[in-house]
Amino acid sequence: MDTESATYTESQVETIHDGATPSKHEFSENRLPLESDLEAVSAPKETPDSSTVVIQAEEQNFGPKTPLTTARRNLVFFAIGVTLFLSALDQTIVSTTLPAVAKDFNDFADISWVGTAYLISTTAVQPIYGTMADMFGRKRSMLFASAIFLIGSALCGASQSMIMLIISRAVQGLGGSGIVTLSMILVADIVPLRERGTYQAFVASIYAAAAVLGPLLGGAFADHVSWRWAFYINLPIGAVASVFIISFLHMNRRKNVSLLTNLMSLDFSGIFLLVVSIVMILLGLNWGADAKYAWNSAVVLSLLIVGAALGLLFLLNEGKHAQKPIIPLRLFKSLSLILVYVCIFLQGFIFLSLMFFLPLYFQAVHGASATQSGVGVIPFVITQAACAVIAGLLMSRWGIYKEFIVAGWTIGSISGGLLTIIDENTSKGVVVVILLLEGVSQGLTVTTLLLAIHAQLESKADIALGTSLWTFLRTLGGVFGVAIGSVFVQDSLSNAGASQYAQNIKAIADLPEEIKGPILAAFMGGIKKLFILLEVFSGICFLSSLFIKKVTMGSKQQKQDGEEESSPTILLAE
Numbered sequence: 001m002d003t004e005s006a007t008y009t010e011s012q013v014e015t016i017h018d019g020a021t022p023s024k025h026e027f028s029e030n031r032l033p034l035e036s037d038l039e040a041v042s043a044p045k046e047t048p049d050s051s052t053v054v055i056q057a058e059e060q061n062f063g064p065k066t067p068l069t070t071a072r073r074n075l076v077f078f079a080i081g082v083t084l085f086l087s088a089l090d091q092t093i094v095s096t097t098l099p100a101v102a103k104d105f106n107d108f109a110d111i112s113w114v115g116t117a118y119l120i121s122t123t124a125v126q127p128i129y130g131t132m133a134d135m136f137g138r139k140r141s142m143l144f145a146s147a148i149f150l151i152g153s154a155l156c157g158a159s160q161s162m163i164m165l166i167i168s169r170a171v172q173g174l175g176g177s178g179i180v181t182l183s184m185i186l187v188a189d190i191v192p193l194r195e196r197g198t199y200q201a202f203v204a205s206i207y208a209a210a211a212v213l214g215p216l217l218g219g220a221f222a223d224h225v226s227w228r229w230a231f232y233i234n235l236p237i238g239a240v241a242s243v244f245i246i247s248f249l250h251m252n253r254r255k256n257v258s259l260l261t262n263l264m265s266l267d268f269s270g271i272f273l274l275v276v277s278i279v280m281i282l283l284g285l286n287w288g289a290d291a292k293y294a295w296n297s298a299v300v301l302s303l304l305i306v307g308a309a310l311g312l313l314f315l316l317n318e319g320k321h322a323q324k325p326i327i328p329l330r331l332f333k334s335l336s337l338i339l340v341y342v343c344i345f346l347q348g349f350i351f352l353s354l355m356f357f358l359p360l361y362f363q364a365v366h367g368a369s370a371t372q373s374g375v376g377v378i379p380f381v382i383t384q385a386a387c388a389v390i391a392g393l394l395m396s397r398w399g400i401y402k403e404f405i406v407a408g409w410t411i412g413s414i415s416g417g418l419l420t421i422i423d424e425n426t427s428k429g430v431v432v433v434i435l436l437l438e439g440v441s442q443g444l445t446v447t448t449l450l451l452a453i454h455a456q457l458e459s460k461a462d463i464a465l466g467t468s469l470w471t472f473l474r475t476l477g478g479v480f481g482v483a484i485g486s487v488f489v490q491d492s493l494s495n496a497g498a499s500q501y502a503q504n505i506k507a508i509a510d511l512p513e514e515i516k517g518p519i520l521a522a523f524m525g526g527i528k529k530l531f532i533l534l535e536v537f538s539g540i541c542f543l544s545s546l547f548i549k550k551v552t553m554g555s556k557q558q559k560q561d562g563e564e565e566s567s568p569t570i571l572l573a574e
Contacts, residue, residue, distance in 0.1 A: 072248060076190065077199070079244030080183050081206055083146055086234050086241070087179040088207045090153075090172065091118070092214025096370055097227040104227065107162040116286050117166045121173030123475045124278040127326050128271055129181040130468030134461075135265065135324075138186055139249050143242060145178025150238045152176075157231035172231075177471075184450065184467045186249070193454055194399050194553045200447035201392025208385030211355070215374040267322040273314035274326060280307030282479055289486035330458070331466060336549035340452045341473055343405070343544050346537040347449065348477025350412070351442055353534060354380065356482045357489075357527060358435070360505045364523050365424050367509035376428075380435040380442075387443025399553040401448045401455065402545070408444030409542035415441055416535035424524050441538070455551040485530040492526030493519070 094114060102111040132141045152172025159165035187199045221229045284303030288295045295301075318325040332338055358380070359373035368376060391404045415437035422431060453466040490502045498519045501508055508519055 073190070075244060075248045077202070079241045079248065080186055081202065082237060082241040083142075083179050083245070084183040084203065085206050085210055086238055087149060087176040088210035089214050089217070090149075090176055090231075090234065092211050093218040093221075093230045094118075094169075094214075096215045096218035096374070097222045097230050100222040100227040101162075101165065105162045105165070110162050110166065113166045114162075114169055117170040118173040118176070119475075119479060120279055120282045120286075121170040122177040123282060123472070123479060124275045125174055126177045126181055126472040126475060127274060127468050129178045130185070130465040131267070131324065131326050132178075133182060133185050133464040133468075138182060138189060138464075139245065141178065142182045142186065142245060142249075145175045145182060146238060146242050146245070147175070148172075149175025149179060150235055150242075153231045153234040153238070157228040157235075181468045181471045184471065185464045188454060188463045188467060193451070195396050196454065197392035197395030197401070197447060197451055199392070200450060201389040204388035204392075204443070204446055205385045208381045208388075211381045212378055215371060219371050265324055267317075267324055267326050270314060270317050270322050270326045273310050273317060277307045277310035277314055278476075280304075280310065285479065285483035289483040289490075295487070326465075327469060328462070328465060331462065331469060334456060334458075334549070336547065337453065337456055339544040339548050340449055340456070341469070343409070343445070343541045343548075344449050344470055344473040345477040346541050347442065347445060348474035349481035350416075350438075350477075350534050350537060351446075351474075351481075352478030353481035353485050353530060354435075354438060357485050357530060360489075361422075361431075361527060363506040364508040364520060366428065370506075376431075377435065379432050380439045383436050383439025384443040384446065387440050388446055389443075391444050392447055395448065395451065395553070400550075401451045401553065402548055402550040404444045404448045405452065405545045405548060406542070408441045408448070409538060409545045411437055411444070412441030412538040413535070413542045416531070416538035419531040420528060420535055422531065423528070424520050445541075451553070452548060455553055456549055484533070485526075488529040488533075489523060489526035492522045492529070496522035498522060 098111050098114060101114065102108045129141060129145065132144075136144075149172055152168055152170075152175055155168035156165055156172060159168055183203065184200070187203065188196060191199050217233075218227075218230050221227060221233075280303045284300045284307060287293045287303070288300045293299045315329070318327055319329045332341070355377060358377050359368075359370070362368040362373040362376040363370070366376075391408075395401055395404065415434055418434045418437065422434065450467065450470045453470055454463060457463065457466050486502075490499065493499050493502050496518055501519060501523070505523065508516060508523060511519065
């Protein structure tokens with residue numbers, strides 16, 4: 001190793017071992033510094049054994065050198081990809097099994113909580129996994145999340161009542177949340193910033209495949225085997241993926257730090273405030289959205305107000321009291337990063353709103369079945385995945401990200417405007433064209449926004465925290481999107497005296513024509529309000545994207561005070 005490319009004084013090494021963060025002068029390879037960087041510096045002549053992966057990052061060559069073979073890295077990403085696919089699949093496979101589940105347990109009143117419990121638990125703990133990854137190590141945290149997910153899957157499949165299934169889904173969500181977050185963090189650790197777009201696009205394609213296959217597999221299991229296999233399928237595949245992670249993913253962890261010390265340094269007050277705040281807000285939104293309680297009821301208002309107050313206390317705790325905050329406020333010091341976060345939240349809002357309400361539109365207007373309505377959004381999903389892959393490859397080649405974000409939201413503003421013209425008389429062909437444009441917008445921005453965070457973080461040791469914030473904001477935006485869209489539809493149907501159809505949109509298509517007309521118009525009135533809001537949000541994202549900081553990834557332009565980047569050696573070992 002060239003000693004001029006990464007040099008540390010003895011005091012710097014001791015400081016980093018004590019938990020301090022190296023500056024940009026010391027780490028400019030845009031990845032999380034690992035303790036093994038220090039080992040490589042202090043013992044440069046030591047030859048790694050066969051179980052060690054060495055990554056040498058050069059100024060113009062961002063690919064790894066031997067002995068990190070292509071086969072070995074592919075095995076690592078295969079394991080990560082399979083685990084992530086199972087987690088993503090679980091978000092969609094359940095939807096087409098719900099009728100069979102409700103019939104099996106003879107409980108139709110609580111069936112919506114099978115999805116809600118997973119969503120709430122997933123959202124509530126996402127920010128925590130970033131801290132866990134830093135304190136306990138990526139590999140341990142990933143295996144922990146995978147274990148929780150598989151345990152939850154087994155419990156779901158073995159459930160003997162609706163209550164047991166709902167609780168098991170919440171457990172499953174606790175693990176699934178970590179899988180998503182840690183997969184992104186591991187990609188950031190292993191792959192240099194400039195190449196990262198390609199691999200993040202790989203992640204986006206996994207989500208697209210899960211979105212397409214999930215409802216089809218769920219329906220097949222429910223119709224031909226048992227709905228329980230929608231959960232049991234995770235066990236053998238997840239176990240194999242975990243073995244691959246154990247065998248091939250060798251990440252360094254902090255030494256001389258006991259488990260008890262790590263546990264004692266956790267921000268327990270922050271965890272409590274964050275989880276309770278999110279759970280209360282999401283409960284209020286879901287109960288109001290599904291008409292369990294009126295929006296102005298004491299229950300819903302109390303949940304939302306107290307949840308918001310606890311959220312403010314959480315921010316105060318993070319800024320003033322927490323020694324190792326879950327979401328450090330330093331992540332919000334840059335206006336450019338704040339604009340990126342706004343785009344991420346609104347992107348999640350737009351994406352999940354479309355994924356949730358477009359199938360309802362196809363069912364109510366075109367009389368599609370649940371499976372057919374799922375097929376109707378495939379153009380949107382496939383286009384998103386394809387454009388994410390293309391954007392990722394081009395980002396790796398050109399070392400840019402802002403241009404894709406601006407282009408994506410430009411197209412999104414156009415397609416968002418076109419969404420507002422959709423009504424009950426719009427042909428399927430027109431809707432498909434609009435969805436293709438929306439897919440292009442989402443694909444060009446979904447991974448580029450994450451890369452925008454990575455490139456702009458002042459300390460590259462914040463990669464895990466920034467990544468967990470990305471997953472959290474996207475999920476939270478999606479929750480708000482479904483809740484607010486549900487309010488629009490319910491209010492519109494209630495004003496037309498047809499509130500009973502809010503929970504059974506498919507029934508609208510089966511009504512006699514003389515009755516269906518006014519009710520369908522009311523339903524479309526609610527949908528149109530949502531589409532107008534999506535257009536407003538797309539415009540906000542477009543304006544925000546213009547002011548996002550432009551950083552050319554992996555070039556000499558990434559300097560601090562005129563100092564060129566160094567080339568640290570990163571040793572991934574146990």
